[in-house]
Amino acid sequence: MGVTPIRKPEEKTVDKAAQIMIRRAEELGIETVYHRYEKQQPQCGFGSLGLCCWFCMMGPCRIDPYGVGPSRGICGADANTMVARRVLFHIANGEAAHGEHAFHVLETFKGAVEHSLEGRPYPYRIADERKLRSIAKRLGIPDAETRSVLDLAVEVVKKIEEDFTRTTEEPLNVFRAYSIESRRRIFERLGIVPRSIWREAFEALHRIHVGVDADYRSLLAHGLRTALADCYAMLTATELQDAMFGTPRPVESYANLGVLKHDEVNIVVHGHNPLLSTKVVEVARSEDALKLAKDVGAKGINVCGICCTANEVLMRLGIPSAGNLLHQELALATGAVEAMVADYQCVMPALADVARCFHTKLVTTMPIARIPGAIHIEWKAGRADEVAWEIVRTAVENFPRRARERVFIPDIKSKLIAGFSVEAIVEALGGSLAPLIEAIKRGDIRGIVGIVGCNNPKVPQDRGHVELAKELIANDVLVVGTGCWAIAAAKAGLMSLEAQALAGGRLRKVLEALKIPPCLHMGSCVDNSRILVALNAVAEALGVDISDLPVFGSAPEAMSSKAVSIGTWFVTQGVNVHLGVIPPVLGSELVTKLLTEDVEKLVGARFVVEPDPKKAAEIMLDHIDRKRRALGLPA
Amino acid sequence: MPDGLIIYVDIERCLGCLSCYFACATEHSLTKTTYTAPYEVPTPISRIRVVPALGYNVPIRCMHCEKPPCVEVCPTEALYKVAEGPVLLREDLCIGCKGCILACPYGAISLDLGKKVIAKCDFCVDRVRKGLTPACVEACPTGALRYGRVEEALYELRKRKAKEFATGLTGTSGSDAVLYIPPSGGEEHGCNSH
Numbered sequence: 141m142g143v144t145p146i147r148k149p150e151e152k153t154v155d156k157a158a159q160i161m162i163r164r165a166e167e168l169g170i171e172t173v174y175h176r177y178e179k180q181q182p183q184c185g186f187g188s189l190g191l192c193c194w195f196c197m198m199g200p201c202r203i204d205p206y207g208v209g210p211s212r213g214i215c216g217a218d219a220n221t222m223v224a225r226r227v228l229f230h231i232a233n234g235e236a237a238h239g240e241h242a243f244h245v246l247e248t249f250k251g252a253v254e255h256s257l258e259g260r261p262y263p264y265r266i267a268d269e270r271k272l273r274s275i276a277k278r279l280g281i282p283d284a285e286t287r288s289v290l291d292l293a294v295e296v297v298k299k300i301e302e303d304f305t306r307t308t309e310e311p312l313n314v315f316r317a318y319s320i321e322s323r324r325r326i327f328e329r330l331g332i333v334p335r336s337i338w339r340e341a342f343e344a345l346h347r348i349h350v351g352v353d354a355d356y357r358s359l360l361a362h363g364l365r366t367a368l369a370d371c372y373a374m375l376t377a378t379e380l381q382d383a384m385f386g387t388p389r390p391v392e393s394y395a396n397l398g399v400l401k402h403d404e405v406n407i408v409v410h411g412h413n414p415l416l417s418t419k420v421v422e423v424a425r426s427e428d429a430l431k432l433a434k435d436v437g438a439k440g441i442n443v444c445g446i447c448c449t450a451n452e453v454l455m456r457l458g459i460p461s462a463g464n465l466l467h468q469e470l471a472l473a474t475g476a477v478e479a480m481v482a483d484y485q486c487v488m489p490a491l492a493d494v495a496r497c498f499h500t501k502l503v504t505t506m507p508i509a510r511i512p513g514a515i516h517i518e519w520k521a522g523r524a525d526e527v528a529w530e531i532v533r534t535a536v537e538n539f540p541r542r543a544r545e546r547v548f549i550p551d552i553k554s555k556l557i558a559g560f561s562v563e564a565i566v567e568a569l570g571g572s573l574a575p576l577i578e579a580i581k582r583g584d585i586r587g588i589v590g591i592v593g594c595n596n597p598k599v600p601q602d603r604g605h606v607e608l609a610k611e612l613i614a615n616d617v618l619v620v621g622t623g624c625w626a627i628a629a630a631k632a633g634l635m636s637l638e639a640q641a642l643a644g645g646r647l648r649k650v651l652e653a654l655k656i657p658p659c660l661h662m663g664s665c666v667d668n669s670r671i672l673v674a675l676n677a678v679a680e681a682l683g684v685d686i687s688d689l690p691v692f693g694s695a696p697e698a699m700s701s702k703a704v705s706i707g708t709w710f711v712t713q714g715v716n717v718h719l720g721v722i723p724p725v726l727g728s729e730l731v732t733k734l735l736t737e738d739v740e741k742l743v744g745a746r747f748v749v750e751p752d753p754k755k756a757a758e759i760m761l762d763h764i765d766r767k768r769r770a771l772g773l774p775a
Numbered sequence: 776m777p778d779g780l781i782i783y784v785d786i787e788r789c790l791g792c793l794s795c796y797f798a799c800a801t802e803h804s805l806t807k808t809t810y811t812a813p814y815e816v817p818t819p820i821s822r823i824r825v826v827p828a829l830g831y832n833v834p835i836r837c838m839h840c841e842k843p844p845c846v847e848v849c850p851t852e853a854l855y856k857v858a859e860g861p862v863l864l865r866e867d868l869c870i871g872c873k874g875c876i877l878a879c880p881y882g883a884i885s886l887d888l889g890k891k892v893i894a895k896c897d898f899c900v901d902r903v904r905k906g907l908t909p910a911c912v913e914a915c916p917t918g919a920l921r922y923g924r925v926e927e928a929l930y931e932l933r934k935r936k937a938k939e940f941a942t943g944l945t946g947t948s949g950s951d952a953v954l955y956i957p958p959s960g961g962e963e964h965g966c967n968s969h
Contacts, residue, residue, distance in 0.1 A: 182914050
């Protein structure tokens with residue numbers, strides 16, 4: 141078998157806490173994602189190029205890029221068909237993930253509304269009336285300012301349910317409500333207006349079935365449409381979550397493994413949906429829970445998070461983040477975690493093996509996401525309080541079993557400010573976007589780059605995220621973002637006011653006046669919708685299309701299908717998207733050309749692949765300056 | 776071979792994934808990366824093939840013979856055997872006569888139609904001289920291709936033969952000189968094999 145070169149922790153991650161914990165895990169003989177990554181080297185060349193197909197049982201088939209072997213699969217699919225099917229599969233996979241997330245939020249929201257109408261108790265309620273009125277208004281529900289909140293909520297539920305179940309060619313209600321005229325025209329012309337959140341992924345799976353769509357162009361066109369459905373599914377999730385749990389406002393907290401505590405019960409929430417994690421925080425902060433913890437000798441209960449459910453409870457409740465994707469096993473390797481509570485998405489099954497090395501309980505909670513070796517305490521909306529209590533009690537009761545002599549928490553954490561919803565940004569600007577627009581026009585803010593997405597062990601953890609952000613802010617570009625990038629930036633200190641010092645002179649003045657950090661945390665990865673809402677507003681204020689703006693998107697360490705889908709919808713919405721990891725498309729020259737060149741003629745933006753963060757920053761600055769010139773703005 | 780190291784092929788383990796084929800072509804390219812090598816001109820040539828036979832997948836590759844027929848028939852001395860073991864090619868001397876292809880008992884020599892010369896396994900001499908494993912071995916995910924000492928390979932072989940004797944599956948359990956008597960109590964066989 142292959143002999144794999146062993147990389148040092150310093151080559152695997154730029155995060156100091158992670159470097160320490162990788163060494164610790166190795167001392168303890170705990171296998172992590174980094175070991176498994178090395179064991180997978182070299183990875184399959186056919187798969188890396190997108191040239192394998194397993195969608196039917198005549199296969200699996202491969203196409204030989206070296207030209208000796210077959211140039212078509214058994215059905216006759218060529219490299220272009222194979223690669224395009226695979227891209228569409230990733231997009232549909234991402235859309236299904238966000239669509240389900242949004243659906244679970246909708247079901248819960250509907251439960252809250254129905255129970256309120258009947259005057260029955262329910263664990264969830266509408267906490268942010270203002271947000272609900274704004275959603276209703278956008279959806280065109282009449283008298284949104286004056287009607288009762290419950291009345292409006294009933295209508296909102298109806299409109300959003302339609303977006304899942306529609307059987308006509310009409311567009312999504314949410315699409316109509318949250319898109320700008322210039323984009324709608326483009327989507328209509330291309331025939332890619334999203335119709336239903338369920339239907340687009342469904343149709344995508346049909347198209348990639350053997351013997352259906354073989355034209356890489358129509359496969360990818362449906363990819364754009366499915367990605368747009370993804371975009372508005374995410375937007376639905378964000379908006380309803382805000383209505384139920386509150387729209388985020390600036391909040392201070394900490395990030396990195398140092399947020400775990402020696403003398404408290406540590407509960408790490410992990411996954412993406414705030415439905416349960418918010419409840420866990422509520423319960424853990426209660427007097428009764430504190431008493432329970434003191435009874436077992438703990439000073440309190442410390443809830444912190446991994447990945448995007450961490451971002452959800454950070455944004456709204458100031459809960460500290462223990463880290464991003466590649467921190468998940470390392471958090472458990474501290475031996476200090478009583479329970480890791482997972483919902484879904486990006487939760488590695490390997491966690492069960494790490495948990496087994498300690499007293500740690502890995503708790504799965506969602507009916508669709510179970511892990512062998514975990515205990516399963518199933519979330520149900522109507523029983524959410526009881527479920528959260530059961531989880532907190534399980535964690536607290538586990539505290540006495542912690543082997544103190546094996547606990548090892550790296551004393552590293554960074555201060556951060558999060559909570560920059562669009563509403564919060566507008567508030568920080570004094571009530572309107574005008575000061576931001578003026579700063580862009582003057583050139584004090586040269587442009588805006590949204591950095592998002594995962595970690596990927598193919599590149600050193602956080603290196604792309606942090607280096608790119610630093611380079612951009614030093615060049616007067618305001619950086620906003622979500623997801624694992626946001627946690628990376630926070631860990632690197634880029635979300636503190638002190639980081640203003642790293643900004644270029646002109647940007648620094650703006651940041652100092654507004655008292656905001658140079659990198660703005662806009663939420664979980666589902667909250668990429670917030671970036672779109674902001675872009676829509678800026679474009680409308682300037683009277684131009686999104687593709688005219690001095691902006692760029694980036695996913696330096698993209699990993700998941702969701703990232704493929706998000707990247708695709710940003711491009712479709714007119715924002716160039718940079719990827720720092722090579723996606724599995726190079727097996728088809730035509731697909732590669734379409735995604736990185738020709739798509740620009742259709743939607744005004746394209747993908748750019750550049751593994752080097754410094755070079756990526758140059759590409760972005762160049763693009764931003766070109767867009768500024770085209771708008772007649774000064775350099 | 777370098778310090779008695781050989782490549783050995785365990786046919787039972789080969790899944791036919793062609794990772795060795797892919798890695799060989801990539802290794803014998805200018806850029807040496809998955810993402811760029813297939814698009815070089817001329818196209819890099821893989822020197823290993825996986826051929827299905829009797830329900831198995833058989834990696835076919837140069838055996839680097841002790842008395843290589845390809846070297847013997849080569850009219851220009853383009854092919855030669857080095858002291859460490861590998862049979863190598865001086866590409867500039869090759870006239871593309873294909874004599875070696877006919878002479879090779881294993882069908883292991885390919886033709887580079889772009890350069891109009893032959894292409895054959897070089898045992899990844901550049902890699903093994905640096906202490907690395909040959910690219911095909913590194914790429915093999917199942918251990919069908921391995922790189923190690925002759926004794927290790929023979930041990931593998933003996934282990935399999937010993938199992939066959941122990942389970943009475945050899946077909947022959949003896950000769951005029953030696954007789955193997957298989958154990959009785961069939962159900963217990965192999966219970967400790969993992």
